[in-house]
Amino acid sequence: MYDFVVVGAGPPGSRFARRAAAAGSDVLVLEKGRVGEPLACSGHVSDDIWEFVPDDARERLLQNSVYGARFHVGGPESRASPFYKREPVSNVIDRVGMDRRLAVAARDAGADVREGHTVVSVEERADRVAVEASVGDGDTERFEARMIAGCDGPTSRVRRSLDLPEPDELLHGVLAFDDEPDDGDLVDVHLTAPTFFAWRIPRGDAGVEYGLAAPPGEDVSARFDALTDAYGVTTDRFCSGAIPIGPPDRVTTDRAFLIGDAAAQTKPFTGGGILYGMTAADAAAETIDPADPDTLADYESAWRDELGTEIRLGHAIRSCYSLPEPIQRAGLWALSGEIGVHMDRPSSVFSPTHLRTLFSRSDPPE
Numbered sequence: 001m002y003d004f005v006v007v008g009a010g011p012p013g014s015r016f017a018r019r020a021a022a023a024g025s026d027v028l029v030l031e032k033g034r035v036g037e038p039l040a041c042s043g044h045v046s047d048d049i050w051e052f053v054p055d056d057a058r059e060r061l062l063q064n065s066v067y068g069a070r071f072h073v074g075g076p077e078s079r080a081s082p083f084y085k086r087e088p089v090s091n092v093i094d095r096v097g098m099d100r101r102l103a104v105a106a107r108d109a110g111a112d113v114r115e116g117h118t119v120v121s122v123e124e125r126a127d128r129v130a131v132e133a134s135v136g137d138g139d140t141e142r143f144e145a146r147m148i149a150g151c152d153g154p155t156s157r158v159r160r161s162l163d164l165p166e167p168d169e170l171l172h173g174v175l176a177f178d179d180e181p182d183d184g185d186l187v188d189v190h191l192t193a194p195t196f197f198a199w200r201i202p203r204g205d206a207g208v209e210y211g212l213a214a215p216p217g218e219d220v221s222a223r224f225d226a227l228t229d230a231y232g233v234t235t236d237r238f239c240s241g242a243i244p245i246g247p248p249d250r251v252t253t254d255r256a257f258l259i260g261d262a263a264a265q266t267k268p269f270t271g272g273g274i275l276y277g278m279t280a281a282d283a284a285a286e287t288i289d290p291a292d293p294d295t296l297a298d299y300e301s302a303w304r305d306e307l308g309t310e311i312r313l314g315h316a317i318r319s320c321y322s323l324p325e326p327i328q329r330a331g332l333w334a335l336s337g338e339i340g341v342h343m344d345r346p347s348s349v350f351s352p353t354h355l356r357t358l359f360s361r362s363d364p365p366e
């Protein structure tokens with residue numbers, strides 16, 4: 001019997017598997033397809049990412065460094081309000097490559113990572129969990145572990161099988177690419193999608209990404225076409241995925257715990273979940289003892305201590321996306337300029353670094 005069976009080899013799954021295996025646990029990871037595929041993510045992350053990937057990975061994964069964002073209340077022709085730093089704020093990375101590198105790191109630490117294993121049922125018993133995985137051609141395999149980590153994304157099978165509560169909301173996100181290289185310093189954010197936004201991300205030699213997210217039923221595809229038409233581009237490699245917002249009150253049972261999108265550990269104002277998920281994975285690895293189910297309560301409080309305030313403040317930022325346009329315009333005009341905030345931490349709006357930057361603003365760099 002394994003100590004942990006981890007369902008899903010996205011960033012939090014592989015991160016947890018790596019840490020738990022390195023600490024001496026016997027870890028099995030079941031991934032339904034090939035690690036990293038299909039792509040449904042921009043891979044736009046803060047510098048904190050480099051604390052989570054092996055040192056040798058940076059050069060291969062980094063596509064472009066970003067210094068800030070131009071916010072628009074309308075389309076590309078509308079006035080832009082830039083928010084920027086003088087050093088890079090964030091990174092555009094090869095997301096598929098990152099998932100693969102993290103899975104290799106989990107394997108190197110001793111985890112048994114198996115692709116082509118789709119978990120189809122989960123049964124929780126008094127002393128163990130039993131998992132059934134489909135392996136193709138109608139064949140299934142069964143596994144047992146002391147505990148199960150549901151790292152299987154926004155529509156988590158583990159969550160549903162164990163009757164854990166659903167996230168507050170599932171947005172529908174889409175993105176596609178124009179191959180024209182662009183190593184621009186700023187991403188563009190358009191507050192044109194209901195309750196969320198559309199974006200343009202320069203990805204260096206990998207081209208330009210256009211994307212949009214909104215609640216389901218808002219005809220996301222038509223809105224996406226309107227965005228690319230307004231930019232006058234034709235895109236290909238269209239991808240689509242769900243973005244969970246609003247973690248439920250409970251992400252653990254007696255022998256199961258959720259991490260990442262399965263637990264809706266995302267930034268409510270961007271939908272970004274790569275770093276929040278891996279932060280929660282570290283909290284899980286540091287608190288959960290597979291031989292002691294009581295430690296699951298420690299994980300519930302540890303990840304909320306780490307991320308709860310940022311998620312609450314993130315909801316407040318998101319509510320600004322629904323303000324009337326004149327108020328948005330006035331707010332962006334008043335606040336734009338050089339900033340000192342950390343893109344994953346809304347609380348950094350109150351930080352001495354940001355306040356110092358606000359009060360000593362000078363002309364933007366050419």
Ligand SMILES: Cc1cc2nc3c(=O)[nH]c(=O)nc-3n(C[C@H](O)[C@H](O)[C@H](O)COP(=O)(O)OP(=O)(O)OC[C@H]3O[C@@H](n4cnc5c(N)ncnc54)[C@H](O)[C@@H]3O)c2cc1C
Nearest residue numbers: 008010032041042043044119153173241260261272273274
């Ligand atoms: C359009 C879009 C753009 C985004 N852009 C960003 C961004 O720029 N920055 C950012 O931080 N976040 C972004 N996100 C969010 C980010 O993609 C997620 O937060 C992140 O991928 C969460 O990782 P995860 O491993 O929890 O889930 P996932 O990445 O969904 O991984 C879950 C894994 O579980 C596997 N799996 C699912 N079901 C099963 C099963 N039954 N059996 C076995 N395996 C299973 C899947 O194949 C997958 O590998 C974006 C999301 C979308 C939709």
